[in-house]
Amino acid sequence: MTEDERDLVRRVAEGDPVAFRTLVERHSGRLARLAERIAGSRAEAEEIVQDTFLRLWRGAADWQPRAQPGTWLWRVATNLAIDRRRRLRPVALDDVPEPPDPAPDGEAVAASVEIAGAVRAAMAELPPRQRAALTLCHYEGQTMAEAARVLDTSEGAVESLLIRARAGLRARLAGLAAEVMQTGTAGKGTAEEGTAGEGTAGEGTAGEGRP
Amino acid sequence: MTLDDFRALVAAHGAAPRRWPADRRAAAEALLARDPAAQAAWQEARRLDLLLDAVPVPAPAAADLTDRVVRRALAAGRPRLVWPFRNVAIQAAALAACLVLGIALGLATPEPATDEVGDEVAVLVLGPGLSGNGDLP
Numbered sequence: 264m265t266e267d268e269r270d271l272v273r274r275v276a277e278g279d280p281v282a283f284r285t286l287v288e289r290h291s292g293r294l295a296r297l298a299e300r301i302a303g304s305r306a307e308a309e310e311i312v313q314d315t316f317l318r319l320w321r322g323a324a325d326w327q328p329r330a331q332p333g334t335w336l337w338r339v340a341t342n343l344a345i346d347r348r349r350r351l352r353p354v355a356l357d358d359v360p361e362p363p364d365p366a367p368d369g370e371a372v373a374a375s376v377e378i379a380g381a382v383r384a385a386m387a388e389l390p391p392r393q394r395a396a397l398t399l400c401h402y403e404g405q406t407m408a409e410a411a412r413v414l415d416t417s418e419g420a421v422e423s424l425l426i427r428a429r430a431g432l433r434a435r436l437a438g439l440a441a442e443v444m445q446t447g448t449a450g451k452g453t454a455e456e457g458t459a460g461e462g463t464a465g466e467g468t469a470g471e472g473r474p
Numbered sequence: 475m476t477l478d479d480f481r482a483l484v485a486a487h488g489a490a491p492r493r494w495p496a497d498r499r500a501a502a503e504a505l506l507a508r509d510p511a512a513q514a515a516w517q518e519a520r521r522l523d524l525l526l527d528a529v530p531v532p533a534p535a536a537a538d539l540t541d542r543v544v545r546r547a548l549a550a551g552r553p554r555l556v557w558p559f560r561n562v563a564i565q566a567a568a569l570a571a572c573l574v575l576g577i578a579l580g581l582a583t584p585e586p587a588t589d590e591v592g593d594e595v596a597v598l599v600l601g602p603g604l605s606g607n608g609d610l611p
Binding site for chain 1: 485518546
């Protein structure tokens with residue numbers, strides 16, 4: 264995160280709507296993606312993004328200069344998403360959003376859509392912090408140090424969350440995993456499509472400037 | 475790196491070396507290259523990676539999300555003004571300085587002399603009964 268962003272937060276504290284809009288434009292897309300993956304729905308994600316920035320608008324005067332604005336935003340959004348996820352538990356499979364209808368190009372696409380739906384359902388059953396850790400590290404490309412800052416915990420705790428998350432998913436998706444390995448692919452997006460292509464969380468890949 | 479270490483690594487971070495912690499990556503790749511048991515653990519992790527990567531990236535945020543966020547914040551009111559003396563010690567020092575300055579000014583200011591001229595003017599203007607000098611008519 265840059266000095267520029269800290270200056271923007273200082274201006275937000277003075278009530279500058281232009282600075283506020285700049286921060287929203289920079290971060291809202293990534294925050295919405297993160298929140299959707301943790302909370303499980305687009306509508307919830309948009310509410311989370313709005314609440315996150317409302318807290319920034321109201322709390323900018325109390326900003327601690329040592330805190331990175333991006334890290335703070337990610338932490339607030341993640342916590343809000345985890346809280347919403349907890350209120351929703353236990354998750355009914357019917358609540359898991361249906362994957363989009365397969366495009367008319369054959370069985371492979373239909374199969375991949377089915378797999379994606381099964382994975383979404385399995386992730387929805389994970390405890391929220393496990394789901395958040397997996398989202399941050401696997402989908403958003405964060406290092407353990409970065410995820411630890413967002414989750415306000417230690418790197419060791421993040422690694423433990425990841426191990427439990429993946430073990431839980433393996434158990435729920437055992438049949439599918441064997442099927443996937445037979446075909447060699449799950450058919451749909453790749454890790455690169457899910458992370459690198461859109462940039463990693465925050466700003467860059469090094470630990471310091473990242474939420 | 476032992477085989478158990480490697481298993482723990484892929485159990486947490488999956489099969490893609492780019493997701494492995496940098497301080498363990500080289501040793502893990504070396505073990506993976508030579509140890510069939512490590513390769514089996516890696517394959518197991520890769521299965522799950524493939525499944526996770528089957529979930530499409532969420533669609534981009536709605537085009538008007540920024541406008542809605544800004545509108546809602548502005549409707550909620552401006553942030554409160556910045557109070558520059560955030561530190562309690564600084565606030566206490568400022569208060570003490572004000573007190574000391576006030577006392578010093580009070581001590582340095584001489585007692586007002588009897589305002590005889592003022593009294594005479596008051597008698598002339600208001601009359602002896604209203605001038606406040608205590609003499610009733």
